[in-house]
Structure formats: C-alpha cells, structure tokens
Amino acid sequence: MTRPASKHSAGFTPAQRVHNRRSLIALGVYALVLPPIVWLHAHADIYPLQQPWVALLALVPALPLIAIFANFARYLTEEGDEYVRMMVVRQILVATTVAMCCAVVWGFLSELGGMQPIANYWIAVVWVVAQSTCGTIQRLRNRGE
Numbered sequence: 001m002t003r004p005a006s007k008h009s010a011g012f013t014p015a016q017r018v019h020n021r022r023s024l025i026a027l028g029v030y031a032l033v034l035p036p037i038v039w040l041h042a043h044a045d046i047y048p049l050q051q052p053w054v055a056l057l058a059l060v061p062a063l064p065l066i067a068i069f070a071n072f073a074r075y076l077t078e079e080g081d082e083y084v085r086m087m088v089v090r091q092i093l094v095a096t097t098v099a100m101c102c103a104v105v106w107g108f109l110s111e112l113g114g115m116q117p118i119a120n121y122w123i124a125v126v127w128v129v130a131q132s133t134c135g136t137i138q139r140l141r142n143r144g145e
Contacts, residue, residue, distance in 0.1 A: 019075035030064040095131035
C-alpha cells in the first residue's frame, strides 16, 4: 500500500497536530506532578499521610496518562484521512497485542515460574514503546516506497 505525498506541513494532518498538542500537554502535566508525589511517597516517614489522601495522590500521576490513551480515541474520530486513521489503528492493534502478550507471559512467569512480579503500570509503558516503534517502522516503510 503506497501513500501519496502529504500536502500538510511537516507531514502531519490537522488532526495529528491537535493530537500531538494534547499528548504533549498531558505529558507535561505528568512530568510536573510525578516528582513531588514520588518525593512525598519516599518521605512518608517525615510527612505521613492518611487514607484517602494516599490513594488520591497515587491516582494523580495516572490521570494524565489516562488522558493520553483517551486522546487516541478522540484522535481517531477526528482524523479525516482514512489511510492515516488505518495506520494508527494498526499501531494501536500491534501495541495492544505486544503489551497483552508481555502481560500474560510475565503473569505466568511470576505465578508459576518463580519470577518476581512487576508493577502493572509497566504494561502501559510496553504499549507506548510498541506503538511508537510500530509508527516509526510504518513511516520508514512509507518513506522507502
């Protein structure tokens, strides 16, 4: 499947530019809220917090990451270029498959194989890396065609 040359600046559609802006804002919020929350957790003996504050603070860094995932759904509804939308759906499917396979394999290794369990948020990290890698591979393939 070949893709015609993009008529948009920097190769991004208008929907992609909005999606990128939203994602960067969410990442900026994440970068701002995570360090103080980690610091408070590390210094819980000095600054003890009670429930429900501990749980609420633990959820704060998750919210911008949830926004990034929700942003993909919003982006897909806003993207007018069918080819680009199909490529992003492919990236999402590949990333989801990779992340779920890793989660299942590590789950069995930790439950039955004696490996240490890992924090569940690493599934999202695997998803983001797989999605980005798939997107990079697609762009390199399209550039070569």
